[in-house]
Amino acid sequence: MNREIVERLRHLGILPSAQRVAVAKFVLQTTRHPCAEEVLAAVREEVPMISLATVYNTLHLFAEKGLLRELALSEGKVVFDPRMDPHHHLIDEDTGAILDLDWSALRVEHAAEAARAQGFEVSEYQVVLRGRRAARRPARSTAAPKGKRRAR
Amino acid sequence: MNREIVERLRHLGILPSAQRVAVAKFVLQTTRHPCAEEVLAAVREEVPMISLATVYNTLHLFAEKGLLRELALSEGKVVFDPRMDPHHHLIDEDTGAILDLDWSALRVEHAAEAARAQGFEVSEYQVVLRGRRAARRPARSTAAPKGKRRAR
DNA sequence: TCATGGGTCTAGAATAATTCTTATCTGAGA
DNA sequence: TCTCAGATAAGAATTATTCTAGACCCATGA
Ligand SMILES: [Mn+2]
Ligand SMILES: [Mn+2]
Ligand SMILES: [Zn+2]
Ligand SMILES: [Zn+2]
Numbered sequence: 630m631n632r633e634i635v636e637r638l639r640h641l642g643i644l645p646s647a648q649r650v651a652v653a654k655f656v657l658q659t660t661r662h663p664c665a666e667e668v669l670a671a672v673r674e675e676v677p678m679i680s681l682a683t684v685y686n687t688l689h690l691f692a693e694k695g696l697l698r699e700l701a702l703s704e705g706k707v708v709f710d711p712r713m714d715p716h717h718h719l720i721d722e723d724t725g726a727i728l729d730l731d732w733s734a735l736r737v738e739h740a741a742e743a744a745r746a747q748g749f750e751v752s753e754y755q756v757v758l759r760g761r762r763a764a765r766r767p768a769r770s771t772a773a774p775k776g777k778r779r780a781r
Numbered sequence: 782m783n784r785e786i787v788e789r790l791r792h793l794g795i796l797p798s799a800q801r802v803a804v805a806k807f808v809l810q811t812t813r814h815p816c817a818e819e820v821l822a823a824v825r826e827e828v829p830m831i832s833l834a835t836v837y838n839t840l841h842l843f844a845e846k847g848l849l850r851e852l853a854l855s856e857g858k859v860v861f862d863p864r865m866d867p868h869h870h871l872i873d874e875d876t877g878a879i880l881d882l883d884w885s886a887l888r889v890e891h892a893a894e895a896a897r898a899q900g901f902e903v904s905e906y907q908v909v910l911r912g913r914r915a916a917r918r919p920a921r922s923t924a925a926p927k928g929k930r931r932a933r
Numbered sequence: 934t935c936a937t938g939g940g941t942c943t944a945g946a947a948t949a950a951t952t953c954t955t956a957t958c959t960g961a962g963a
Numbered sequence: 964t965c966t967c968a969g970a971t972a973a974g975a976a977t978t979a980t981t982c983t984a985g986a987c988c989c990a991t992g993a
Contacts, residue, residue: 680972701855734895743886744912754910760896760903832943
């Protein structure tokens with residue numbers, strides 16, 4: 630498992646130091662869109678002496694190399710997203726949590742044309758949605774719903 | 782002209798101080814999505830002694846009262862947008878400039894459904910596009926194209 | 934007129950996120 | 964083993980934003 634990560638870093642010309650591997654292990658596998666501080670907290674479990682500066686350096690390096698993306702979706706925080714395929718984001722207005730929506734979950738039409746009409750060539754786009762968890766509908770049984778609710 | 786602004790503020794229960802009127806005059810009429818510093822610079826022409834704290838206070842107050850919106854589209858800066866109707870944003874990747882795209886300029890389908898599938902009720906959404914000014918097409922005449930030339 | 938008080942304003946301090954600086958460490962070769 | 968480019972840690976610096984304190988402004992009423 631570490632092996633794979635080490636290989637992946639090497640492949641991109643990134644020296645796989647202990648710190649970098651630990652950051653990669655966490656951030657490439659999460660679906661949580663963590664900020665730098667969250668990455669630091671998670672990674673410290675494995676590499677207690679890693680510094681925040683190293684986390685920033687590593688995340689930016691990974692972004693440059695195409696391993697992840699930096700997103701500035703709201704407030705004053707950049708978050709990191711290992712999903713490099715085009716997709717959309719749904720922001721929980723109560724908690725700030727960011728969920729992914731697959732590209733195919735919704736449809737955008739005429740995006741490129743609309744930009745071209747302004748003299749722009751679009752390089753990427755996404756839909757950013759904000760909302761709140763819907764009131765849980767009345768439980769059908771007495772058993773508490775378990776696990777995460779399936780999509781679709 | 783100031784009269785109208787004063788009226789508009791009064792209507793919302795905002796005491797129309799000189800500073801607030803000056804901020805409103807600039808920010809409610811611009812299409813530029815300025816950040817607080819830019820508002821400060823513009824407003825200082827009229828009210829040289831206004832402070833940055835007052836600009837922030839005023840902009841937040843206006844946002845609360847529904848006169849404008851705060852947007853965190855990218856980088857580490859909040860910008861302010863007097864357009865309160867739903868619309869989309871196109872970000873110039875070279876300059877950071879933000880353009881509006883009318884809601885009708887493109888079409889999004891299944892947004893609410895996609896969010897509902899995740900257990901969310903959408904309160905708003907928009908498409909965020911990034912791109913660069915298209916290479917100016919070959920000039921038809923020998924006259925050099927005028928206006929600021931883009932770097933890179 | 935003068936005191937009171939609510940709301941407003943400014944300057945500067947404080948905070949928070951991020952970046953920079955610099956000295957120190959490491960490890961892959963020569 | 965020696966060397967040095969690259970990597971790291973710690974803390975200073977920067978940038979955006981918010982907070983704190985006190986001064987100010989002006990309507991009201993004794
Ligand atoms: Mn976070
Ligand atoms: Mn700005
Ligand atoms: Zn994502
Ligand atoms: Zn806008």
